Amino acid sequence: MYIKVEGSEFILEDIDVDKLYLKYGDERLYLCKRDNMFFLPFEDLQGFLTRKNEPIYFYDGYEDVIQVNQYSKVNFESEAYLKEGKHTYFIFVNRDNHLSLIYNKRPPVAHLYNRDATLVHKEVKNNAVELHVEFSSRFFKPISSNCIIKVRGEGRKEKVRAYEIQSEKMNDIDYKTIVKFQIKRKHTKRLLGNEIPYEDYNPMIYDVFLNYQIEEYTLSRGTLRLGFPLDQPGDEDESWVDFNETHMILHKSYPTMHGNLSFRFIPVPKDTYQYYRSGTYKPLIENNKKTIVCLEYPEKAQENGFLFFKYLVSKYKRKYNIYYLVSKESPDLRNLEPYKEHIVYFKTVENFQLVQQADVICHTHVSKYALPFVSNKTEAFLQKKHRIFLRHGIMGSKNVEHLYVNDENRKVADKLIVSSDREKDLIVNEYGFENDEVIITGLARFDRVIKERRKRIKKFKNRKRILVMPTWRNGLHTLSEDKFMETDYYKAYQSLITDPELEKIANQKQLIISFYLHRNFQQFTHLFDSDFVHILAQDNYAVNELLADNQILITDYSSVGLDFALMHKKVVYYRPEELAGSDMMEEPENFLPGPIVHNDADLFEKLQNYKMDEAYKQNLHLLYKYNDTKACKRIADMMIESFLTD
Numbered sequence: 097m098y099i100k101v102e103g104s105e106f107i108l109e110d111i112d113v114d115k116l117y118l119k120y121g122d123e124r125l126y127l128c129k130r131d132n133m134f135f136l137p138f139e140d141l142q143g144f145l146t147r148k149n150e151p152i153y154f155y156d157g158y159e160d161v162i163q164v165n166q167y168s169k170v171n172f173e174s175e176a177y178l179k180e181g182k183h184t185y186f187i188f189v190n191r192d193n194h195l196s197l198i199y200n201k202r203p204p205v206a207h208l209y210n211r212d213a214t215l216v217h218k219e220v221k222n223n224a225v226e227l228h229v230e231f232s233s234r235f236f237k238p239i240s241s242n243c244i245i246k247v248r249g250e251g252r253k254e255k256v257r258a259y260e261i262q263s264e265k266m267n268d269i270d271y272k273t274i275v276k277f278q279i280k281r282k283h284t285k286r287l288l289g290n291e292i293p294y295e296d297y298n299p300m301i302y303d304v305f306l307n308y309q310i311e312e313y314t315l316s317r318g319t320l321r322l323g324f325p326l327d328q329p330g331d332e333d334e335s336w337v338d339f340n341e342t343h344m345i346l347h348k349s350y351p352t353m354h355g356n357l358s359f360r361f362i363p364v365p366k367d368t369y370q371y372y373r374s375g376t377y378k379p380l381i382e383n384n385k386k387t388i389v390c391l392e393y394p395e396k397a398q399e400n401g402f403l404f405f406k407y408l409v410s411k412y413k414r415k416y417n418i419y420y421l422v423s424k425e426s427p428d429l430r431n432l433e434p435y436k437e438h439i440v441y442f443k444t445v446e447n448f449q450l451v452q453q454a455d456v457i458c459h460t461h462v463s464k465y466a467l468p469f470v471s472n473k474t475e476a477f478l479q480k481k482h483r484i485f486l487r488h489g490i491m492g493s494k495n496v497e498h499l500y501v502n503d504e505n506r507k508v509a510d511k512l513i514v515s516s517d518r519e520k521d522l523i524v525n526e527y528g529f530e531n532d533e534v535i536i537t538g539l540a541r542f543d544r545v546i547k548e549r550r551k552r553i554k555k556f557k558n559r560k561r562i563l564v565m566p567t568w569r570n571g572l573h574t575l576s577e578d579k580f581m582e583t584d585y586y587k588a589y590q591s592l593i594t595d596p597e598l599e600k601i602a603n604q605k606q607l608i609i610s611f612y613l614h615r616n617f618q619q620f621t622h623l624f625d626s627d628f629v630h631i632l633a634q635d636n637y638a639v640n641e642l643l644a645d646n647q648i649l650i651t652d653y654s655s656v657g658l659d660f661a662l663m664h665k666k667v668v669y670y671r672p673e674e675l676a677g678s679d680m681m682e683e684p685e686n687f688l689p690g691p692i693v694h695n696d697a698d699l700f701e702k703l704q705n706y707k708m709d710e711a712y713k714q715n716l717h718l719l720y721k722y723n724d725t726k727a728c729k730r731i732a733d734m735m736i737e738s739f740l741t742d
Contacts, residue, residue: 097164097195099187100173104180106136106187115157118197120145138178141185141199151188151196151203162195165269170235172312186313189235202316205307209233210270213306214323215357218335218349224278225335225347229306229322232272236310237263243277244319245287245359248301249574254283275306281337284345284361294343294363295425295443297394297465301574302359303352324349324357334471336369344369346469362469364443371445372474380417380440380449386740387417387453390486392460393615394421394442397428398638400486401460404540407728409438416740419450421466427635443468456482456739463509482739484731485509487539489655490719491519491527503528511738513537513731515658516721535734538720538727541640545662547725548644561608562703563646564593564629566675567654568614580620584674592670593629597700602628607703612642614654647706649690650699658719661689666708670699689716 098109108116109132116134117126125144127134145152154162164170170189178185188203190196196203213231220226227243241258258275266272285292287302305319335347346362371377380387390405392398397420405420412418420432423442432439440446447468451457457466463483467474485508512534514520520534569585580586592598593611602609610630613621618634625631632642639656643649649660649667652675657667667690689712693699717723722730 097170098173099171099176101176101178104138104178106176106178106185108134108136108187111162113156113162116162117155118144118152119155120149120152138180138183138185141178142183145185145197145199146183148200149198151190151194151198154195154197163193164189164195164235165193170269172236174311175313177313188313202314205315205318206320208236208310208315209308209320211320212323213320214325215349216274218332220335220337221278223337224280225337227277227279227304228274229277230272230274231306231320232266232270233308234269234271236312237265237271238273238275238308239263239311241273241275241306241308243275243279243322244305244307245279245283246303246305246319247287247289248303248358249576250300251576251578252287252289254287256280256283273308275308279347281339281345284337284339284347288361288363292363294365295423295441297423297442298360298362300361302361304357304359322357323355324351325355332472334473339363342366346471348469348471360470364469365445368443368445368448368468371448372468377452378449379453380419380446381453383417385415385417386455387419387450388456388458388735388740389419389421389440389450389454389466390458391421391466394423394465395426395428397422397426397431398640399460400488400540401458402428402431403544404458404486404728404731405435405438407540407543408732409435411732413438417453421447421450428638451477451481454481456484456735458484458486458735459509460486460488479507483509483511484735485512486731487513490515490539490658491522491655509533511535511734513539515539515542516717516719518718535731536721537730537734538722540728540731541659542662542720543725543727544640545659546723549663560606560706561610561646562648562650563642564589564609564611564650564670565642565654565656566614566652566670568616573616573619577620577623581623586620586623588672588675590624592696592699593624593626593631595696597696599628601700601703605703610642610646612637612639648703657689661708661712661716662720664708664713666690666702666706667712668693668699668702672696689719 097111100107111134115126117124123144125140127136156162176187184200186198186203188196188207191207210232213229215227216230217228218225238261241261243256244253246253256277256279258277260276261273263271263273304322306322307317307319309315333349335349337345339345342365343363344366346364348360348362350358352358388408390401392401408418419438419440420435421440421442422432440450451466457463459466463478464470464475510533512523512529514523514534514536515538517536520536523529523534524531566589572580572583572585601607610632611624612632615634621631621633643656643659647665649657650670651657651667652669652671660667669688669690669692671692671694673694691702693702
């Protein structure tokens, strides 16, 4: 088959059919046949199709779609498309090998691509990360290519042009192509944005795509996901480039769960990098004491990790080396002011020394936050350490298996802290932990909650404050702002905080209502707006203070509900159907310490009084086994017996 353009018409040669026509809805456009060639004039197409459309197909006289793979090969003349003014028609071959036509849209590059683009080589060359990518395509020889790196969840992206492309024909249809790209410092800088996280953990993910062009006509600018082998060995995930006078950038490559290439870009101080690369490691402190490290997120010091750290310092600072790991930019440094000699700063040389010397790492989230940067090699350090998962909250309403499941290939921790027999059963049965790895002690922060309960209730019992604090949804945190605003989550909560009936209740009862998003959604805080609800940002408030200062909590299935209930304050679980995220689990009867409502009317009814129902107080022992202030002591006793006794 041969397709070309002469004058203002398509000419299709060497198609062994008697009739050839296009079908659009119920209409047909037959091509004129002369001398074994079919002719398709621009004028005829104008009378047939002048609206943007999905591709339409060519049919033979038997009403079968023309299948290109019936023929030995197909050739397109260069620039084989019709264009006059604002009207353009393309003939192309789609993914199913159907001969197709499209109007005023470029043919999709994905239809000619064999979905096999793979990274085959990576190295640092001339202070740039060089990628060699191999892929195959059909019918047309690629002549140029771009690598597109997108910041997941944001609109920012960076295009890197291939500096070399080599294509060879594999058979009558397919081409094999190797393209070479260089991710230079200027590309990395633009992707990192204006506020470069020199001192903090960079949560951003950078996904890698490519596209290409052909000589015959212009393909769409659509992007193709770049694959990456799942069996990446050793430290080959590390690519280091010199960024500025003070910092290196680690381009950590890794395969996603679907086998695609993504990067983490991690700024690392040069002295930390040089210490790491030297291979000569020294202890942080020269003594014979065992070393304990506590941490939350690198920028946090306000809940289980911090409170357990405070307990250890008060009881065991003479017996053990006790440290808290935190970012120099943390807004919580004020909490650590009395403990300066026990602080190690994130990403410093001392951070490396501390991890290497540590006997026990006590973490509230994943233990990798203890590392100054994460790579295959540094994560291996953690596997040699005893790790106690202090936890952030109680499990039961939210499915977090993707984060915390324990298996032989990915051990989350040696010991995991829970608050009840019911929670332990869940962890053992669903999360891959052994029975002796799950310890019922209660969470460290509940000591403070229970200790201050009487004082807080007395102090705030007449304060008419309501806190709306939903949890996050897996997947939504990576959306752009525009896409997030299209979600049911955004629409439901924006509707709630602007509801005239809620405003009426607030005015009548002189209520102060605040709205606070989960840490993983804080970047969307500015998208919410209300004339009568206060929108709070995490940099200005600590969660424990918010829970203490409010009288009613409205949440969906966040674990902070138990903190609130342990203060003997009212929790309402607001769960309209559209808010039931895919990670929400069905709880047993009487599992939650408050009523569940499924619509606004029922929610507003629950706001008519401020007291926690006595029945929910009676059920608290099902969620929290110990009604005392000894959780920290139980955790410390277990840690010492398990890991610190010779």
